[in-house]
Amino acid sequence: MTQPFIANIRSRGGAARVATLTASGATRGRLRAAVQNGELVRIRKGWLAVPDAPADVIRAVAYGGRLACLSAARFHGLWAPEDDHVHAAIPRHAGRVHGHPEDLIIHWQSTAWSAHSSVVEPVPDLVRQVLLCRPLEDALTVIDSALNTRTLSMAGLAAILDTLPPRFARVIGEVDARSESGLETFCRCRLRPLGISIRSQVRIPGVGRVDLLLGDRIVIEADGAEWHNGSSAFLADRSRDLALVRMGYVVIRVGYAHVVHEWKLIELAIVGLVARGEHRWTAAHHRAGLAR
Incomplete structure (x- = not known):
């Protein structure tokens, strides 16, 4: 027992x-x-x-802290960007951490945490740490995930931002609780400078929800790292793509490696489409009864 x-x-x-x-x-x-x-x-x-x-938990505790930032986000099942470090929150009064390795990032805490609490930072605390530790778009992937999974509310996010310098006030207008993966968040953040409307999880009659809709008719679908060519989802996704093309949409399906490591390829393709006006319904689409 x-x-x-x-x-x-x-x-x-x-x-x-x-x-x-x-x-x-x-x-x-x-x-x-x-x-x-x-x-x-x-x-x-x-x-x-x-x-x-989890090995990350063991390492954080071994150095006198608890799991924090991106490491804690992963523990809680939130989407988090690639990172080879273990993040640990350690009270300042703990003094010097002897022999801590290069892959350990310490988040010094001004107050001690209760010995009777979890050895993993709660979601509000880890969100604050990510905002202070990582580039904004990395932080947004974690925040979107927390909002989408309802482990953080908009009111909770506002309370966190109230404790941070004024430059973080913009975050409240950048997040999107509809985003279902960090890849969607990355795409949304990087395409926003184009000045074209971009919406998450848009429902298209006859097809269902698509990850992102840029302008009127550019559909962006992002396949996560867990996606496999041989899965039944492969055929289902391609059937959806064909249905969308038949309805007049331009479909761009990208993989994890494209978004994370080869973004320029995606950007050039989309900029070309936008330059040709292919993000908008045209008179020809209206005559064909395709425009929505």
Whole structure:
């Protein structure tokens, strides 16, 4: 039977202080036995974790902190941009972190966090950290994801922005809770300078929702990193594309690598379409009964 303290540790992100566990009813003897039989592992003095705790959590706690920023966003299941670092929030009073590696980014905290809380920063705190740590479009991918999954409200976002310098006030007008992936957010942010309307998750009769609609008729569909050529979704997506083309739309389907690593290819294609006016319905489309 699973011991109550195991569930307690999991509820805190996978690790907890021994003092927290004993305060919740676990005996030190039972905790020692759990370590000996492999139910728990020691991270550092006074800290225990379940063996399958995320590696990033273990590292953050090992250095005296808790998982923060982009690392915490991923833990909470939010979309987050690529990042090879582990982000840890550490109280300033902790002093120098000895021998911390280059791939550890420390977010110094002015106040100590409760030892009885989770070892992963909550969504409002990690959003604030991402805004201060990363470029704006990276932060927007996380915020859009939090809004879309309802782990953050617009009121909650406004409260966060109130604690930041005035330059962050613009964020409230940049977010879009309809965005279902960071790829959509990246595309929206990068296409906005074109000065053409761009809408997320637009429903087109007979087809359903499309990721982005630029102007009247350029549909942008972004396939995530988990998309596979052999999946049934491949055929379904292509059938949707064909239906959209038949209805007069221009469809641009891009992959994760295109958006993240080869954006210029997408930009040049779209700028060319816009320069030719192909983002608008024309008289010919109206005569053919295609314009909507």
